[in-house]
Amino acid sequence: MTSLAVLRASELVTLSGPKRPRIGTELSSLGIIRNGGILIRDGMIEKIGPTDEIEKNLGDAEIIDARGRVVLPGFVDAHTHLVFAGNRLDDFERRARGETYEQIAKAGGGIWSTVEKTRAASELDLLAQAKNHANWFLRCGTTTIEAKSGYGLTVEDELKILRVMRQLNASRRASDGIRESRIPSKAPVAIDAAETEAAPEIVPTFLGAHAIPRGMSPDEYLEFVIAEMLPRVAVEKLAEFCDVFCERGYFNIDQSRKILSAAKKVGLSLRGHVDQLTNSGGAKLLADMGATTADHLEQTDEQGIAALKKANVQPVLLPGSVYALGSSRYPRAREMIEAGLAVVLATDFNPGSSPTPSMPMVLSLACTQMKMSPAEAITASTVNAAYSVNRGDKIGSLEIGKLANFVIFDCEDSRELAYWFGMPLTHSVFVKGERVL
Numbered sequence: 160m161t162s163l164a165v166l167r168a169s170e171l172v173t174l175s176g177p178k179r180p181r182i183g184t185e186l187s188s189l190g191i192i193r194n195g196g197i198l199i200r201d202g203m204i205e206k207i208g209p210t211d212e213i214e215k216n217l218g219d220a221e222i223i224d225a226r227g228r229v230v231l232p233g234f235v236d237a238h239t240h241l242v243f244a245g246n247r248l249d250d251f252e253r254r255a256r257g258e259t260y261e262q263i264a265k266a267g268g269g270i271w272s273t274v275e276k277t278r279a280a281s282e283l284d285l286l287a288q289a290k291n292h293a294n295w296f297l298r299c300g301t302t303t304i305e306a307k308s309g310y311g312l313t314v315e316d317e318l319k320i321l322r323v324m325r326q327l328n329a330s331r332r333a334s335d336g337i338r339e340s341r342i343p344s345k346a347p348v349a350i351d352a353a354e355t356e357a358a359p360e361i362v363p364t365f366l367g368a369h370a371i372p373r374g375m376s377p378d379e380y381l382e383f384v385i386a387e388m389l390p391r392v393a394v395e396k397l398a399e400f401c402d403v404f405c406e407r408g409y410f411n412i413d414q415s416r417k418i419l420s421a422a423k424k425v426g427l428s429l430r431g432h433v434d435q436l437t438n439s440g441g442a443k444l445l446a447d448m449g450a451t452t453a454d455h456l457e458q459t460d461e462q463g464i465a466a467l468k469k470a471n472v473q474p475v476l477l478p479g480s481v482y483a484l485g486s487s488r489y490p491r492a493r494e495m496i497e498a499g500l501a502v503v504l505a506t507d508f509n510p511g512s513s514p515t516p517s518m519p520m521v522l523s524l525a526c527t528q529m530k531m532s533p534a535e536a537i538t539a540s541t542v543n544a545a546y547s548v549n550r551g552d553k554i555g556s557l558e559i560g561k562l563a564n565f566v567i568f569d570c571e572d573s574r575e576l577a578y579w580f581g582m583p584l585t586h587s588v589f590v591k592g593e594r595v596l
């Protein structure tokens with residue numbers, strides 16, 4: 160039995176509260192304990208409260224002094240495209256010259272160029288690149304990552320991507336890459352990071368319907384996804400969710416409904432990329448389908464918001480992609496919060512439209528561009544995000560019985576996480592009570 164105590168945090172941000180996603184004014188309630196402490200046994204939170212209380216029964220617990228620092232649940236990133244090969248530097252430069260996402264895709268860039276590189280990469284190669292990406296997330300304080308396939312678009316390549324995710328979860332022991340990039344620390348933490356669990360947990364999502372391969376019509380490809388890919392994904396239990404890119408030039412509402420219905424039949428929960436570039440009624444579709452989340456929503460109107468509310472679908476907002484695409488059309492976060500939606504924030508980490516693994520950067524964008532408060536942004540990227548990946552009972556807040564996934568930040572006030580932007584304030588990261596960074 161190993162035990163660990165974190166003491167004297169200037170702010171211990173617990174996010175304690177009802178056992179469900181937070182809505183309305185609940186998003187502002189962080190459950191902060193000043194001079195707070197946690198007692199952890201076997202990776203679980205056994206006690207949490209003021210340091211004086213926790214100190215009474217320390218036993219043989221290893222002590223971490225978090226004086227002058229904020230302790231927060233590890234971020235849960237509910238929307239990423241973690242596994243891909245290469246980068247999209249040429250697209251980035253084209254966009255800087257003024258070309259649009261759609262123009263770049265037509266000229267041979269965009270998703271297709273990443274598909275070609277990802278198909279060409281071996282499983283081992285992809286795994287190495289994905290480990291590197293996962294390590295970036297850890298350095299930003301993220302301990303759980305939803306990750307989508309979608310850069311394979313053939314049976315074998317989609318399965319290859321999902322197997323990489325499975326391997327990441329299976330190899331959640333310290334890897335060389337993680338050890339090398341460990342942030343040196345002056346803090347009195349006497350735990351050897353080299354012997355601990357390393358990578359964040361991956362929540363796998365099948366996104367075979369991400370783009371349409373060359374030489375196929377959308378309908379032909381869709382039939383192929385449903386008949387050939389989905390059954391394999393289901394039989395090998397490679398994904399928990401199914402997603403679709405519902406957008407002009409990709410999959411329309413009817414086609415999206417088809418793939419999501421088929422996925423539901425084989426037991427997958429549903430997410431969707433909707434209303435990003437056009438308001439096509441995607442939010443309403445996901446509400447009709449009983450999806451867990453509707454993601455993007457930059458163009459969603461009041462009717463879409465009302466539909467999501469009625470069906471209890473969580474909106475996943477991705478301001479990093481709006482920013483990186485050079486757009487100013489952010490989703491209507493305030494209206495969604497006021498309508499009672501359990502808003503989630505995520506990075507949309509991907510090589511084309513959102514090359515950032517940084518949840519603190521997303522917090523900054525949420526506050527400056529979408530007028531969310533720092534507290535609302537933190538709730539949206541921890542406990543609400545945890546519910547959106549069906550893990551609200553285990554992670555997302557620091558409460559008795561939950562996993563001890565938490566981050567110590569080099570700041571005294573949790574609002575600083577959204578305020579200082581472009582600079583990681585991460586001091587150390589713990590997964591199931593073990594230091595991983």
Ligand SMILES: [Zn+2]
Pocket residue numbers: 238239240432507509
């Ligand atoms: Zn995405």
